[in-house]
Amino acid sequence: MIEQDTFVKSTASDKRFRKELTTIDLLFLSLGGIIGSGWLFAAAGASMLAGPAAVLSWIIGGLIVLVIALVYAELGGMIPRSGAIVRYGQYSHGGLAGFLFGWAYFLSAVSVPAIEAEGVITYAGTYVKGLVTPTGVLTAVGILLAAILMLGFFFLNYFGIKVMGKTNTGMTWWKLIIPSATVALLLTVHFNIGNFFLKTGFVTYGWSSVFEAISVSGIVFSYLGFRQALDYGGEAKNPQRSVPIATILSVVIGIALYALLQVVFIGQVNWAAVGVAPGQWSALSGGVVTAPFATLASSAGLVFLSYFLFADAYVSPSGTLNVYLGTSQRTLYGLATLGYLGKSMSDVNRKHRVPILPLIASLVIGYIFFAPFPSWYKLVGFISSSTVFTYIVGGSALQVFRREASELKRPFRLKGASILSPIAFVGATLIVYWSGWPLVAYLVIAILIGLIVYAAFYLAGKSAINIFSGKHFKGGAWLLAYMGAITLLSYFGEKAYGGTGLIPFPWDFLVMILVAIGFYFWSVYSGFKTDEITEIIESGMQYLPSEEAAQAPAGKK
Template identity: 25%
Template sequence: MTSQTTPAKPGQESGEPKTPGSGNGLQAGLKNRHLSMIAIGGVIGAGLFVGSGAGIAAAGPAILISYALVGLMVVFVMRMLGEMAAARPSSGSFSAYADQALGRWAGFSIGWLYWFFWVVVLAVEATAGATILEGWVPAVPQWAWALIVMVVLTATNLVSVGSYGEFEFWFAGIKVVAIGAFVLVGLLAVFGLLPGSDHPGSGLAHLTDSGGFFPEGPGAILTGILMVVFSFMGSEIVTLAAGESADPQRAVSKATNSVIWRIAVFYLGSIFVVLTLLPWNDPSITEEGSYVAALNSIGIPHAGQVMDVIVLTAVLSCLNSGLYTASRMAFSLGERGDAPRAFARVNKGGVPQTAILSSVVFGFVAVFFNYRWPDSVFQFLLNSSGAVALFVWLVICFTQLRMRGMILREQPEKLVVRMWLFPYLTWATIAMISFVLVYMLTDEAGREQVLLSLLVAALVVATALVRDALRRKARKAAGPAPESRR
């Protein structure tokens, strides 16, 4: 099977996806509307709905600056990734590009770390969804709900990439409509323009009337960054999915160009509404959740139940995308010989069946750990994957530094998306991400995540280097081959 990341054969560009429908690779089953909604919904995780209250309580209104800084970092990273993905669409995305630009060890390492991250996310989201469903139907135990949710979404992913896209289109659509409505209705209530609202319409007063804009001091902005940074993970999914669309270059360009307004509306917009509807230190923000508390302040009936539906949708969306993402990364690793070759085989529907099932099996194992040893084994899994998002963003930055020159030399006409102020903004982003990682070491919870994630990363990198050394030794012993793989 031809690899997407091997040197190009005559007539085939390096990194170019297989011909759709050829029967020996992934199929172009994602429509433009699927990719548009995946791009929009990719930045909206359940963490935005569930975890934002803790960030507000820690930093007050200054949490807006925390969201803005992390959002800016994500915009830069997505711009870099978009530059590479538009030029060389690949199901392995940044892992495949790291393979080409930094070396085989880099693609292997970041690919497996990313797969590990999403497998753990599967367990987290399955448990979160099961908790909500058990509250609605107590007769079915939580473990059974987790099983049902995982089985249904696995079946969906196994049918075809189009069925994944269709499910994600509606899941993401519900999230987008819900947040859009929340922002619109909330702003009307803030300025006293919402008919029948219980809210006094206090305008922007709540941003400063409880201890000022920095009630916990400017340093709380950094604490807020640590609390919100991981809710942005998932923005890069569209670059993996683009490889299974008819026009990946257009899809990536569109998604990259729209990431600024998506973050501005969905993150900054919705948190701004919460902070202007309620004082930041209102106990209901942490007790009920920031969005439920905001809806209650307006007088929306059954706000808790409404948010349960929206959060469940976000959880199912994250599960659906997590399974898709993990399986496509495993597929790409299999194609490059960095995972079992079976991972690179596709069924008649054009989906990597073995890669999907293998990812689900590890997800089920992690779910079992969550039920059996939630405070020991599963907590270790959580912490050891906690900083992987930042590692991925760092690798994207370093890869883009080298890939820009490679694209200009080999395919200059493909450079349709360009990183701004290259290379200065790329280095600035590297500095920002590195600062966050270093600052995490000063935080008690963050320190454990960084150290355990670094330990796991070191083990994976060591494995990659040993594999490379053994391969070089084997090639040297075998003598020159008619056509070597790399």
């Protein structure tokens, strides 16, 4: 059977990856994804949308992502694979759902290196003229420098996971220390707690803005790095233990750090210095927006800290760029191993033990995002919504696997999964909705364009799966209906989210929850024991050894 042959070939490719990564390496890969350009810009963006209540936006968004991460911790420990997230939809719901989720995930991953490079150049533009316009848009020179930066990290990924992983660990230590020091210093020097209690109110622009900030200001974008431990799970020494620990712990650390950073940002805004009336958060501009914490540190007299922050503006986004270039590479690899994109995309270089063609494709496609999204704030909403869209399947897949593959070992078994799984599904749906109209429509269109890409490979005879055949279409039909439903609800939803206001807040909130619950149960019902899961169960290939370990004599493994 062609699909089973594809699965066997993908397993052989999986074994070529080196098993080099420890629990700390995976944790730091996730933290490296979480602490990137988001910490440099998102606190300012969230404050402009929600005022002091932005602190609540970070906590609410973090808790939603934590529930999603808990669901994926069981999946990642149960079936650790490189490019894992793009595989779970395929394993639980077949080809149609698997491809659409995988394509959406690729769109989100491949665009992150571009936004991180934009973050570096945006900070540099505060003291190097000609890189960024006054509105924060990169000039031609700025885009060229961002492209060169991405090229440098292409080579780090090219030379293999050990070089890339250890480089990231060193960079992440820096990325943890600098934000933590920023919190400690700005909490004790000229901190104005009165900024939380101005006449404009704590919830300055209403509760709808608190939720909107979660999606479009960079909050969810900042948390999404937890997925790195999952995507690199196939290259871990002990994935059954390391993947769940790294996934959950990275989100917990991220929530604590980002909530504190938002607190110090609000308390450090000097209204006289920025030339804005107290409480007019939406009117913030200039250095407070383009270089937020560095500007605040200078205003507080902490000039030495501002120097470190400008330096960190290179390290933090660059480290995340490094991680996500590898992630997009593994995402294309994962799609290829599932039989969608042809054998050449799943070939792993025997010398460096990385898939080279997907790495090159990721770099080139990443460059394309500079054209429609030439600034950090323009790209962050698209990345957030497209990434969270792919997490919708997690809770559903977990329940399908418990029903159809109960015999698989689960080193981490999520307690209360029957409750947390639908919460994860609903939470992801709300985050996509909060990103607003017309961004939801753009996302759905971009995902559906993936079907054209698939059709090209299929008609060329390079795709091993007909995603519109009976079982694959039946398993994924709910997803097509789901995309249509959230598009319509976004259009008719709250005006603050760009909709017509036919369903205003908070009724839109209630309607989205009820619709999401309905689609959750449909998705769980639609899941089935796919050929891949059957093969994993029957062959005992739940945990894959490296090629060297598989070939070594029994006494030397």
